[in-house]
Amino acid sequence: MATAAEAVAMRRAVALAARGLGFTSPNPVVGCVILDATGASAGEGYHQQAGGPHAEVHALRAAGEKARGGTAVVTLEPCNHTGRTGPCAQALLDAGIARVVYAVDDPTPDATGGAATLRAAGVDVEPGLLAEEAETVNAAWLTSVRTGRPHVTWKYAATLDGRIAAADGSSRWISSAASRADVHRLRAECDAVVVGSGTQRADDPHLAVRGALLSDGADGADGVVQPLRVVVDTHGTAVRPGARVLDDAAPTLVAVAEGVEPLPGVDTVHLPYADQHADAAHLPYVERVPRAAGNGTDASAPSGRSGQQGADDEEDRLEHRFTASGGAYRAQRRPAAPAERPAPTGTPGGLDIDALLAELHARGVRSVLLEGGPTLAGAFVAAGAVDRVIGYLAPTLLGAGPAALSGGGITTLTEALRLDVRECVALGPDLRITATVAGPGTKEH
Numbered sequence: 511m512a513t514a515a516e517a518v519a520m521r522r523a524v525a526l527a528a529r530g531l532g533f534t535s536p537n538p539v540v541g542c543v544i545l546d547a548t549g550a551s552a553g554e555g556y557h558q559q560a561g562g563p564h565a566e567v568h569a570l571r572a573a574g575e576k577a578r579g580g581t582a583v584v585t586l587e588p589c590n591h592t593g594r595t596g597p598c599a600q601a602l603l604d605a606g607i608a609r610v611v612y613a614v615d616d617p618t619p620d621a622t623g624g625a626a627t628l629r630a631a632g633v634d635v636e637p638g639l640l641a642e643e644a645e646t647v648n649a650a651w652l653t654s655v656r657t658g659r660p661h662v663t664w665k666y667a668a669t670l671d672g673r674i675a676a677a678d679g680s681s682r683w684i685s686s687a688a689s690r691a692d693v694h695r696l697r698a699e700c701d702a703v704v705v706g707s708g709t710q711r712a713d714d715p716h717l718a719v720r721g722a723l724l725s726d727g728a729d730g731a732d733g734v735v736q737p738l739r740v741v742v743d744t745h746g747t748a749v750r751p752g753a754r755v756l757d758d759a760a761p762t763l764v765a766v767a768e769g770v771e772p773l774p775g776v777d778t779v780h781l782p783y784a785d786q787h788a789d790a791a792h793l794p795y796v797e798r799v800p801r802a803a804g805n806g807t808d809a810s811a812p813s814g815r816s817g818q819q820g821a822d823d824e825e826d827r828l829e830h831r832f833t834a835s836g837g838a839y840r841a842q843r844r845p846a847a848p849a850e851r852p853a854p855t856g857t858p859g860g861l862d863i864d865a866l867l868a869e870l871h872a873r874g875v876r877s878v879l880l881e882g883g884p885t886l887a888g889a890f891v892a893a894g895a896v897d898r899v900i901g902y903l904a905p906t907l908l909g910a911g912p913a914a915l916s917g918g919g920i921t922t923l924t925e926a927l928r929l930d931v932r933e934c935v936a937l938g939p940d941l942r943i944t945a946t947v948a949g950p951g952t953k954e955h
């Protein structure tokens with residue numbers, strides 16, 4: 511049973527781990543506190559960047575001789591492998607640590623086994639202390655190891671009546687300056703920021719971190735690892751030469767459909783359309799995603815958008831066009847009855863979200879901040895690829911205008927994606943609500 515001092519130390523270790531957010535991919539964030547033999551804090555450290563010393567090594571260095579006979583309190587099971595650095599289990603043994611308290615097992619086949627090695631050498635090992643907190647701070651890495659795709663946070667800003675723009679399309683600014691600054695902190699903690707073509711076209715966003723308020727309270731974007739800026743520009747029509755995302759403030763990737771001509775000099779990836787995904791096309795919808803119908807945007811569900819609204823997605827406009835022409839480009843949509851299944855037109859819609867996430871994962875991206883717009887968010891929801899939702903709610907009413915989420919394939923209440931609220935914070939005049947998707951919303955690949 512862990513002591514009160516160990517619980518305090520683990521809380522501190524979780525806070526230390528958070529300092530690594532945005533810096534350690536593709537590695538985890540890890541914090542460690544060394545208690546001396548009397549239970550007093552003797553040293554602490556955190557994993558600062560991939561390839562650098564692990565948290566335990568930093569903490570052992572800080573503790574020096576005081577580590578002998580002491581306890582290591584660490585957010586992740588000490589690693590047991592020689593990768594870019596040596597095994598932490600051995601480093602703890604060499605330092606004479608008598609007890610190890612850790613929060614979460616290391617799920618990687620290469621590095622796991624530290625607990626067993628330590629026990630075999632006579633060290634008292636206790637797993638599981640504050641596991642939920644340690645899982646939360648390390649959600650990106652744990653999700654990517656367990657599912658093979660990056661962890662996805664969908665972020666939006668809306669009025670209290672759920673609108674992201676007014677009926678005329680005007681949308682700047684719905685949330686307060688405090689909320690917008692907070693978004694830069696989120697960007698700084700993520701490996702990639704993703705938007706759709708409508709957002710690209712309407713806002714010409716920059717998507718880099720500016721003036722971020724970092725978790726340690728420091729102001730400014732100095733030292734931040736800029737996230738990869740990703741524009742899902744299916745038809746290759748939204749990112750034009752001179753777009754702000756093409757400046758050199760951060761790297762940029764444009765995702766387009768196969769056959770689309772890339773812009774010269776722009777890092778471009780060609781991806782399949784959602785409804786051409788080879789391993790999914792034959793599957794009945796319910797087998798693929800338990801809670802949400804469709805594997806992309808919903809062609810026929812009301813989007814709640816005004817006809818003149820141009821603020822968000824090119825895909826939104828295509829959606830209306832295809833619907834108006836009676837076409838169905840969503841092979842994965844759940845038909846209400848066979849007789850209602852619309853005939854395919856052969857005109858595809860958005861890109862395959864699984865393929866996009868696989869591409870990002872292969873590029874070392876472990877955490878994605880999905881910033882817009884509602885159709886792209888709907889495609890992610892429909893693909894079961896949203897892990898966390900952060901909504902900035904402004905105390906404002908609009909009464910008309912587009913909703914934060916369009917489609918998502920949810921047609922009836924029993925298919926609703928239920929979330930667990932993790933946090934509610936007042937930010938200036940706004941409210942920031944953080945919720946996580948429970949259970950089957952996160953689809954394993």
Ligand SMILES: Nc1nc(O)c(N)c(N[C@@H]2O[C@H](COP(=O)(O)O)[C@@H](O)[C@H]2O)n1
Pocket residue numbers: 537538540556557560561562563564565566586587588589592593594595598616618621622
């Ligand atoms: N226990 C622990 N503490 C840290 O500070 C860590 N960074 C890790 N990481 C584990 O080791 C793997 C990465 O090692 P190298 O990049 O080769 O040094 C990572 O996949 C984790 O399993 N563990």
